[in-house]
Amino acid sequence: xxxxxxxxxxxxxxxxxxxxxxxxxxxxxxxxxxxxxxxxxxxxxxxxxxxxxxxxxxxxxxxxxxxxxxxxxxxxxxxxxxxxxxxxxxxxxxxxxxxxxxxxxxxxxxxxxxxxxxxxxxxxxxxxxxxxxxxxxxxxxxxxxxxxxxxxxxxxxxxxxxxxxxxxxxxxxxxxxxxxxxxxxxxxxxxxxxxxxxxxxxxxxxxxxxx
Amino acid sequence: xxxxxxxxxxxxxxxxxxxxxxxxxxxxxxxxxxxxxxxxxxxxxxxxxxxxxxxxxxxxxxxxxxxxxxxxxxxxxxxxxxxxxxxxxxxxxxxxxxxxxxxxxxxxxxxxxxxxxxxxxxxxxxxxxxxxxxxxxxxxxxxx
Numbered sequence: 429x430x431x432x433x434x435x436x437x438x439x440x441x442x443x444x445x446x447x448x449x450x451x452x453x454x455x456x457x458x459x460x461x462x463x464x465x466x467x468x469x470x471x472x473x474x475x476x477x478x479x480x481x482x483x484x485x486x487x488x489x490x491x492x493x494x495x496x497x498x499x500x501x502x503x504x505x506x507x508x509x510x511x512x513x514x515x516x517x518x519x520x521x522x523x524x525x526x527x528x529x530x531x532x533x534x535x536x537x538x539x540x541x542x543x544x545x546x547x548x549x550x551x552x553x554x555x556x557x558x559x560x561x562x563x564x565x566x567x568x569x570x571x572x573x574x575x576x577x578x579x580x581x582x583x584x585x586x587x588x589x590x591x592x593x594x595x596x597x598x599x600x601x602x603x604x605x606x607x608x609x610x611x612x613x614x615x616x617x618x619x620x621x622x623x624x625x626x627x628x629x630x631x632x633x634x635x636x637x638x639x
Numbered sequence: 640x641x642x643x644x645x646x647x648x649x650x651x652x653x654x655x656x657x658x659x660x661x662x663x664x665x666x667x668x669x670x671x672x673x674x675x676x677x678x679x680x681x682x683x684x685x686x687x688x689x690x691x692x693x694x695x696x697x698x699x700x701x702x703x704x705x706x707x708x709x710x711x712x713x714x715x716x717x718x719x720x721x722x723x724x725x726x727x728x729x730x731x732x733x734x735x736x737x738x739x740x741x742x743x744x745x746x747x748x749x750x751x752x753x754x755x756x757x758x759x760x761x762x763x764x765x766x767x768x769x770x771x772x773x774x775x776x777x778x779x780x781x782x783x
Binding site: 460461463464465467468470471472474488489490494495498499502 | 694695710711712713715716719720723736738739740741
């Protein structure tokens with residue numbers, strides 16, 4: 429059956445929107461998906477090409493945004509599972525966090541891990557460059573009983589700056605900050621990748637369970 | 640404490656089974672929908688067991704051989720995902736319809752996966768049937 433001009437226009441608009449929404453995928457994948465959906469629509473409307481039948485077929489597929497979203501999220505997760513890029517992993521975890529409680533937990537843990545690791549590395553570097561201005565000090569309490577712990581850094585006070593307390597680990601802060609911080613960053617990245625491989629359920633599968 | 644109301648059997652005045660307040664016996668059961676939909680991955684692998692099919696054929700096979708509620712916009716991304724997992728492979732084939740069709744077939748890994756899922760399904764189903772045996776008499780009584 430021949431499609432009317434209006435029906436053809438509706439289908440073309442749907443496929444153009446789908447094409448645009450799939451921008452995160454490779455050109456080959458996008459063309460493959462769009463062609464498959466185009467031929468699905470043509471097959472479904474081969475017996476009845478009325479505007480109502482075309483509208484029903486497109487409705488069964490969901491909006492272009494919904495359909496593309498199912499492909500895009502799966503693709504993003506697939507790339508992140510084998511990627512060595514912490515940014516891509518974090519981006520994927522952020523997307524996952526918006527979809528499930530497990531994703532939110534993994535994302536929150538990763539943010540804490542990256543933050544702590546980053547702070548430790550910065551502290552290590554700071555101590556290396558400004559040995560007198562960075563460190564961990566313990567200040568005796570007034571009266572001499574117990575101690576108050578405090579960590580402090582001074583910026584812009586120059587080489588004459590001194591902290592009133594007692595610095596406890598000195599230059600050990602450099603290797604500790606750099607090694608523990610780097611290790612924590614690496615561990616956090618590995619944890620994110622492992623969680624994606626272990627717990628991520630493809631969006632299509634999950635939606636199939638929810639709908 | 641939950642207050643208790645009761646569900647009356649159709650055509651009788653006597654309460655049959657106590658039910659929590661707010662329970663609506665005639666409401667659509669989301670659990671059943673989820674159960675059917677949760678079987679979709681296995682259903683697709685099973686549909687491809689005997690040979691290659693294209694997307695619409697898979698949909699029609701699922702609809703005709705089962706009462707799964709198949710959402711078309713869900714099946715294609717799922718097929719794409721199964722392909723990425725190398726459980727199925729695809730190829731474009733010229734067809735008499737005037738346009739090519741993308742056919743899917745199971746890979747050896749896909750056949751293994753389907754067999755494994757099928758075994759789990761059979762074991763689970765048998766254990767649930769066993770567990771639900773005491774309820775079967777009540778179910779029969781409630782059927783019109």
